[in-house]
Amino acid sequence: MPKPMPIKSHRFRMFFMMHRLKIIILFSIFLLIVFSIWGLMSLESFYRNMTLAQLPISVMLSGISAAVFVFMYLIGFGRGLANVGKRTIKGSEVDVKWSDVIGMEEAKIEAMEVVQLMKDRARLKKIGGKIVRGLLLVGPPGCGKTYLAKAIATEAGIPFIAMAASEFNEIFVGVGSSRVRKLFDKARTLAYGYGACVLFIDELDAIGRSRTFNMFGGAQETNTTQNQLLVEMDGLNEKDANVIVIGATNAAEGVLDAALLRPGRFDRKIFVGRPNLEEREKLFAYYLGKVKYDSTLDVGRLARKSVYKSPADIENIIKESALIATRKGKDTVEYKDLSEAMERIDMGLKHRVHMTPEERKITAYHESGHLVTLYFLHPTDDVFKASIIARGEALGVVHHQPREEWHTDSRDKLLADIKVSLAGYVAEKFKFGVTSNGVAADFRNAMAKASAMVWQYGMGTNGFLGDYTLLTGFTAGRDSTNDLLSDRLKYELNMETNRILQECLKEVEGLLKKEEKILDRFAGELLQKEELEYDEIEAIFVEYGRSRSSSSSKSS
Amino acid sequence: MLGVSNGVKRFVLLMGCMLFLAGCSPTYPKHQLIASLTELCKKEYGVDVSVQIAGKTLGVMVPLEKLLDSTLKLSPDVGDKLDGVILATSRVVLSTDHPLDFYVVVAQDKRIPGIELRLTRYIQDIRRLNYGDLSRTEYTKRMLLDFGIGLGVFSGKEEPFHLEEVRMEQFLATQIARRIKTAFEEESQLKEGFEIKTVHGKFLPHQEAADWGGKEKRFGRFVITLEARERLMGLLETLGSEDEERLLGASLEGILDVLQGYHFSAFDSVEIKLPFLDHSFILGRDVLELYRRKKIGLAQLLSPNNFNLPSYDAELLLKK
Numbered sequence: 001m002p003k004p005m006p007i008k009s010h011r012f013r014m015f016f017m018m019h020r021l022k023i024i025i026l027f028s029i030f031l032l033i034v035f036s037i038w039g040l041m042s043l044e045s046f047y048r049n050m051t052l053a054q055l056p057i058s059v060m061l062s063g064i065s066a067a068v069f070v071f072m073y074l075i076g077f078g079r080g081l082a083n084v085g086k087r088t089i090k091g092s093e094v095d096v097k098w099s100d101v102i103g104m105e106e107a108k109i110e111a112m113e114v115v116q117l118m119k120d121r122a123r124l125k126k127i128g129g130k131i132v133r134g135l136l137l138v139g140p141p142g143c144g145k146t147y148l149a150k151a152i153a154t155e156a157g158i159p160f161i162a163m164a165a166s167e168f169n170e171i172f173v174g175v176g177s178s179r180v181r182k183l184f185d186k187a188r189t190l191a192y193g194y195g196a197c198v199l200f201i202d203e204l205d206a207i208g209r210s211r212t213f214n215m216f217g218g219a220q221e222t223n224t225t226q227n228q229l230l231v232e233m234d235g236l237n238e239k240d241a242n243v244i245v246i247g248a249t250n251a252a253e254g255v256l257d258a259a260l261l262r263p264g265r266f267d268r269k270i271f272v273g274r275p276n277l278e279e280r281e282k283l284f285a286y287y288l289g290k291v292k293y294d295s296t297l298d299v300g301r302l303a304r305k306s307v308y309k310s311p312a313d314i315e316n317i318i319k320e321s322a323l324i325a326t327r328k329g330k331d332t333v334e335y336k337d338l339s340e341a342m343e344r345i346d347m348g349l350k351h352r353v354h355m356t357p358e359e360r361k362i363t364a365y366h367e368s369g370h371l372v373t374l375y376f377l378h379p380t381d382d383v384f385k386a387s388i389i390a391r392g393e394a395l396g397v398v399h400h401q402p403r404e405e406w407h408t409d410s411r412d413k414l415l416a417d418i419k420v421s422l423a424g425y426v427a428e429k430f431k432f433g434v435t436s437n438g439v440a441a442d443f444r445n446a447m448a449k450a451s452a453m454v455w456q457y458g459m460g461t462n463g464f465l466g467d468y469t470l471l472t473g474f475t476a477g478r479d480s481t482n483d484l485l486s487d488r489l490k491y492e493l494n495m496e497t498n499r500i501l502q503e504c505l506k507e508v509e510g511l512l513k514k515e516e517k518i519l520d521r522f523a524g525e526l527l528q529k530e531e532l533e534y535d536e537i538e539a540i541f542v543e544y545g546r547s548r549s550s551s552s553s554k555s556s
Numbered sequence: 557m558l559g560v561s562n563g564v565k566r567f568v569l570l571m572g573c574m575l576f577l578a579g580c581s582p583t584y585p586k587h588q589l590i591a592s593l594t595e596l597c598k599k600e601y602g603v604d605v606s607v608q609i610a611g612k613t614l615g616v617m618v619p620l621e622k623l624l625d626s627t628l629k630l631s632p633d634v635g636d637k638l639d640g641v642i643l644a645t646s647r648v649v650l651s652t653d654h655p656l657d658f659y660v661v662v663a664q665d666k667r668i669p670g671i672e673l674r675l676t677r678y679i680q681d682i683r684r685l686n687y688g689d690l691s692r693t694e695y696t697k698r699m700l701l702d703f704g705i706g707l708g709v710f711s712g713k714e715e716p717f718h719l720e721e722v723r724m725e726q727f728l729a730t731q732i733a734r735r736i737k738t739a740f741e742e743e744s745q746l747k748e749g750f751e752i753k754t755v756h757g758k759f760l761p762h763q764e765a766a767d768w769g770g771k772e773k774r775f776g777r778f779v780i781t782l783e784a785r786e787r788l789m790g791l792l793e794t795l796g797s798e799d800e801e802r803l804l805g806a807s808l809e810g811i812l813d814v815l816q817g818y819h820f821s822a823f824d825s826v827e828i829k830l831p832f833l834d835h836s837f838i839l840g841r842d843v844l845e846l847y848r849r850k851k852i853g854l855a856q857l858l859s860p861n862n863f864n865l866p867s868y869d870a871e872l873l874l875k876k
Contacts, residue, residue: 030567033567033568044583044584044647044650044651045581045582045583045584045651046583046647046650046651046683046686047650047651047686048583050686050687
């Protein structure tokens with residue numbers, strides 16, 4: 001990738017513009033030294049020696065005076081502090097190629113188009129087209145927005161300046177806008193010298209949130225900083241430099257100020273989402289390439305197991321697995337290490353909690369209930385692991401993952417989620433006749449889903465459609481006494497919610513009674529081994545002739 | 557830093573070396589000293605001077621058309637020229653590598669041979685003044701200024717003149733005498749009691765001083781002679797012990813100021829002669845040091861039998 005080269009005729013002027021202060025200071029120092037030597041040479045040796053003898057102490061005193069002045073200035077005029085230590089990243093520090101950008105093929109294509117526009121700016125202006133001023137990279141964290149921005153800068157062969165939006169913010173009013181001005185001045189100077197410049201503002205929402213206006217002026221600094229950004233991007237500015245602003249944010253579109261998103265500012269929006277199966281495979285292959293791994297390792301299986309994982313998550317999994325393998329004294333990373341790394345990241349670290357045999361048995365049946373129900377009734381997820389080793393606050397866990405990405409939840413999926421959540425309770429009640437408070441999190445989950453189905457998604461069977469949460473006092477911005485929903489309507493909606501829960505409960509009860517042998521077997525296995533892996537779980541279902549893969553092949 | 561940091565470092569290093577080297581060479585090297593000073597006086601002050609070096613003393617002879625006016629006082633236009641020559645001499649002696657201790661500037665009136673104005677300075681005093689290590693008042697006290705006929709530093713009238721080296725001991729002896737005289741003239745208490753006509757100071761090297769005190773001396777003795785006015789002789793003979801104490805005290809003060817001021821210890825004793833009282837006090841160096849450190853007082857000095865001196869410094873002699 002070619003390094004950005006300044007335009008020849010502009011080179012010296014740009015260098016002067018960028019380093020004006022440094023050049024003036026250096027030149028002044030040079031002159032002072034030359035004149036000092038000249039002055040000293042013209043003195044007679046006695047006076048010269050006397051002056052030279054005093055020089056160290058003069059320098060020391062000057063240094064002390066300067067230090068005292070700086071200290072007093074920083075203490076006395078707090079704004080001095082605000083100007084200290086804010087640095088930007090220079091283009092020369094960026095070296096990210098297109099080939100390094102993996103797991104966001106669509107975003108890459110859009111970004112490439114923007115790069116092409118940057119390069120063809122002159123041609124575009126000739127035709128009369130409007131140049132791209134801003135590019136907004138939106139997406140969940142860890143999906144490579146910053147990485148993509150760097151690749152854009154490298155690919156376009158132009159300087160890259162980066163700064164986090166949070167660095168603009170200061171307790172002093174006006175500092176943020178001053179920093180924005182300085183940053184844009186610098187970008188314009190670079191654009192003058194190199195033809196264009198990419199200005200990357202990370203975490204844009206820190207200054208890009210919708211401006212608030214209140215009589216107390218609490219958000220004044222953020223507003224001022226944002227106003228300056230708006231002006232610099234497309235306002236009354238005398239210079240028309242080829243500065244392309246790339247903003248990155250995790251915030252949803254509604255969070256950012258509308259003025260910032262209008263054409264002429266961030267004209268283009270690129271969604272950098274989580275990678276799909278194919279992209280995850282590429283990501284695993286890429287990051288595994290950086291460590292020594294078992295050659296028999298199935299990258300496809302890893303990709304399937306890591307649905308909804310971001311590139312940063314995948315990188316983290318590989319790093320964690322390398323640590324695990326090293327700790328175990330292995331030379332290469334194996335599938336087991338990767339699996340353990342995923343669990344550790346997803347479920348947290350194991351910690352031994354002393355349980356009585358009875359509590360342990362209840363936990364084993366609780367988790368087995370989840371497992372069996374999930375296996376038989378869930379349409380999208382696979383069980384990867386079941387465990388009765390405590391992690392975090394949970395005494396046990398059933399780790400499941402969707403087989404593929406779903407961007408919406410169907411009614412069946414939501415019902416299955418509810419059934420799986422209730423299965424722990426059902427198993428406890430079925431086997432022991434009593435239940436524990438270990439079902440609290442499950443019930444919260446089940447209730448939230450059932451409620452949302454009825455109140456928000458129109459998935460009830462009593463004919464109510466629409467999002468009723470909008471009419472409640474709290475959501476509608478009124479107090480709860482001023483609710484738009486009648487008590488009767490609320491009652492009916494709640495009854496429908498309860499009906500869904502009851503139906504799910506019955507179905508799970510039926511299932512667990514029917515599959516009691518399998519339930520007992522899993523509880524026994526868990527009590528014995530504490531943890532069961534995907535293969536072991538699958539083997540037990542096969543043993544009982546209830547494997548989902550065999551039944552699906554039979555049915556097909 | 558733009559890749560210039562190495563360049564800047566080299567530049568600063570070079571400048572530092574130049575600064576260091578700039579301080580190395582003397583402006584008036586030893587072999588050009590006389591020529592440099594002669595040229596400097598001519599070029600900058602328009603005065604023709606003759607320069608000689610004797611040992612560690614530099615002598616400058618300034619022949620002037622009109623040193624004295626008709627009232628036998630210094631001509632007003634002489635001042636500037638002499639100041640110029642003195643300044644030039646100071647500059648040269650400070651910035652040379654020739655080992656010099658003193659300089660003497662003598663202005664002679666061409667019309668009245670033998671009339672001289674002579675200034676003697678210890679070069680280290682000029683340095684200390686520049687370093688701020690000496691007050692202007694003390695500096696002035698340390699300078700010897702004489703006006704008279706045939707003062708003797710330059711012997712012979714022939715050209716080029718012959719310069720006699722100034723010895724430190726003699727310079728100090730003269731300065732002690734001047735200071736004592738000034739003290740008697742300026743301090744009201746002393747002025748009321750005594751009228752001192754002249755004070756002479758000289759240093760007798762150890763060969764000459766060997767017979768005094770009965771011991772062989774290594775260095776020599778300062779001899780300070782206080783002469784009173786003749787008309788007061790009668791009064792002076794009636795002096796009591798208190799007056800004697802004051803006289804001795806004032807003299808010792810002048811002696812100690814000078815010797816301590818120059819950290820001079822190359823002497824064995826100090827003799828204070830009071831011819832008008834026919835008294836002579838000889839104080840050994842150690843006794844003088846005890847007095848300076850206030851271990852003994854004037855009364856003890858005047859009555860040697862009354863104090864117990866350590867055996868090593870039993871050189872206190874009181875002669876009448």
